[in-house]
Amino acid sequence: MSSINYAEKIPNNVDIGGDRTLQRALEHWQPHFLQWWQEMGPSDFATADVYLRTAISVDAQGWAHYGATKMPDYRWGIFLADRQAERKIGFGDAMGQPVWQQVPGEYRSTLRRLIVTQGDTEPASVEQQRLLGHTCPSMYDLRNLFQINVEEGRHLWAMVYLLHAYFGRDGREEAEELLARHSGDADKPRILTTFNEPMSDWLSLFCFTYFTDRDGKYQLKSFAESAFDPLSRTCRFMLTEEAHHMFVGETGISRVVKRTLEVMKEIGSDDPARVRAKGAVDLQTLQKYLNFWCSSSLDLFGSEISSNSAANFASGMKGRPDETQYEDHVLRSSSKKLHTPEGEQEVPMLNALNEVMRESYLKDCEIGLKRWNRMIERAGHALRLTLPSSRFRRSIGPWAGVPVDTTGKMISKEEFEKHLIEWIPSASDKAFVQSLMQRVIEPGRMAGWIAPPERGINNLPVEYEYVHLH
Numbered sequence: 001m002s003s004i005n006y007a008e009k010i011p012n013n014v015d016i017g018g019d020r021t022l023q024r025a026l027e028h029w030q031p032h033f034l035q036w037w038q039e040m041g042p043s044d045f046a047t048a049d050v051y052l053r054t055a056i057s058v059d060a061q062g063w064a065h066y067g068a069t070k071m072p073d074y075r076w077g078i079f080l081a082d083r084q085a086e087r088k089i090g091f092g093d094a095m096g097q098p099v100w101q102q103v104p105g106e107y108r109s110t111l112r113r114l115i116v117t118q119g120d121t122e123p124a125s126v127e128q129q130r131l132l133g134h135t136c137p138s139m140y141d142l143r144n145l146f147q148i149n150v151e152e153g154r155h156l157w158a159m160v161y162l163l164h165a166y167f168g169r170d171g172r173e174e175a176e177e178l179l180a181r182h183s184g185d186a187d188k189p190r191i192l193t194t195f196n197e198p199m200s201d202w203l204s205l206f207c208f209t210y211f212t213d214r215d216g217k218y219q220l221k222s223f224a225e226s227a228f229d230p231l232s233r234t235c236r237f238m239l240t241e242e243a244h245h246m247f248v249g250e251t252g253i254s255r256v257v258k259r260t261l262e263v264m265k266e267i268g269s270d271d272p273a274r275v276r277a278k279g280a281v282d283l284q285t286l287q288k289y290l291n292f293w294c295s296s297s298l299d300l301f302g303s304e305i306s307s308n309s310a311a312n313f314a315s316g317m318k319g320r321p322d323e324t325q326y327e328d329h330v331l332r333s334s335s336k337k338l339h340t341p342e343g344e345q346e347v348p349m350l351n352a353l354n355e356v357m358r359e360s361y362l363k364d365c366e367i368g369l370k371r372w373n374r375m376i377e378r379a380g381h382a383l384r385l386t387l388p389s390s391r392f393r394r395s396i397g398p399w400a401g402v403p404v405d406t407t408g409k410m411i412s413k414e415e416f417e418k419h420l421i422e423w424i425p426s427a428s429d430k431a432f433v434q435s436l437m438q439r440v441i442e443p444g445r446m447a448g449w450i451a452p453p454e455r456g457i458n459n460l461p462v463e464y465e466y467v468h469l470h
């Protein structure tokens with residue numbers, strides 16, 4: 001069991017003190033990170049005491065330690081899951097060979113790009129969420145937002161450690177760039193589109209943590225399989241933190257549905273205008289938010305047909321999430337049927353792995369939908385929430401720019417443009433949701449558009465003062 005050394009400037013369980021050059025480089029990056037946090041992190045809450053979870057060791061007992069902390073004092077550090085002795089490559093052409101403790105020269109630039117792309121999403125989401133503290137629906141939610149923010153900051157540290165420790169000068173330069181790009185910036189945007197989308201309300205935050213953090217889970221799971229052992233160990237530990245982010249999304253949307261159903265019962269109507277007049281989110285509007293963030297997140301898996309996915313798998317750099325659940329780990333003799341706008345196409349399985357991953361992601365997304373629909377059904381309403389087709393509103397792959405409706409049916413461009421505001425939030429939907437975003441900060445109280453959570457954090461009551469404002 002590796003414990004985390006908190007005596008050092010940078011808490012870590014990888015003995016960075018044993019490598020003076022690495023330690024100096026990371027200690028040089030640290031103030032840049034803190035400055036970024038100050039400028040681009042949660043706005044205005046630097047002096048608040050927040051009931052945060054911090055890892056004190058990577059084992060089951062120590063990884064979730066709770067206490068009141070001011071966010072700028074959070075101990076961001078470098079934590080890797082413990083090394084598994086004799087770990088072997090679990091897939092691809094080099095299957096069965098020992099995993100790599102160093103980066104093989106021929107994979108250096110690809111691995112660096114994969115790590116940078118993952119690393120870029122972490123601070124991006126903090127930037128996207130930076131103003132949400134001002135409109136929190138409760139103190140409980142405010143605390144959850146900040147927990148996610150500090151952990152995304154730590155995920156940035158996780159990727160920066162790999163860049164510094166294994167990629168020399170290029171890696172150090174990339175680490176600086178991770179702080180120089182900003183979400184939505186006209187000149188230096190974040191790498192992936194979803195991470196440049198503005199997020200100005202909590203309904204978007206819940207959808208983002210449901211759909212986009214879940215994409216994160218799938219990316220991390222595929223890296224957890226990687227032959228590059230330090231990457232695998234880093235991502236295995238990140239996954240333990242990621243679960244909370246998706247929890248916030250799933251329970252957040254559940255609480256919105258619950259509150260809306262209460263209001264519908266109260267007024268004896270499912271008329272969206274009347275639901276809105278009572279200060280709740282009508283289910284039709286929620287559906288539009290689901291459509292927007294789900295379709296945006298689907299692009300993050302890349303093109304349906306991809307030679308990069310084939311090369312990354314064959315070399316051992318990136319596996320499939322939960323690789324052991326499959327029988328064939330080499331995939332040199334199988335293929336997959338894909339639907340493209342031109343018709344059905346048979347593609348070598350290696351080239352279809354982005355789609356394999358997207359399909360398992362969508363299955364995971366269905367779980368919440370089922371739960372919400374059960375609530376709606378039990379309340380006696382016919383409406384059902386759905387996931388949009390994976391062809392809808394795509395910007396990457398064969399369906400990019402192809403006009404299809406939310407069920408995946410091809411339609412004319414005119415029809416698509418005419419109906420789009422029925423499928424994703426219109427300016428007036430966003431204005432309505434924005435009008436609900438009034439800060440509620442008294443411990444235990446909730447905004448009128450969301451039901452209270454079933455339980456508090458770490459067995460504390462819901463009305464606990466999770467954020468002490470000064």
Ligand SMILES: [Fe+2]
Pocket residue numbers: 122151152155216242
């Ligand atoms: Fe993350």
Ligand SMILES: [Fe+2]
Pocket residue numbers: 152213216242245
């Ligand atoms: Fe996350």
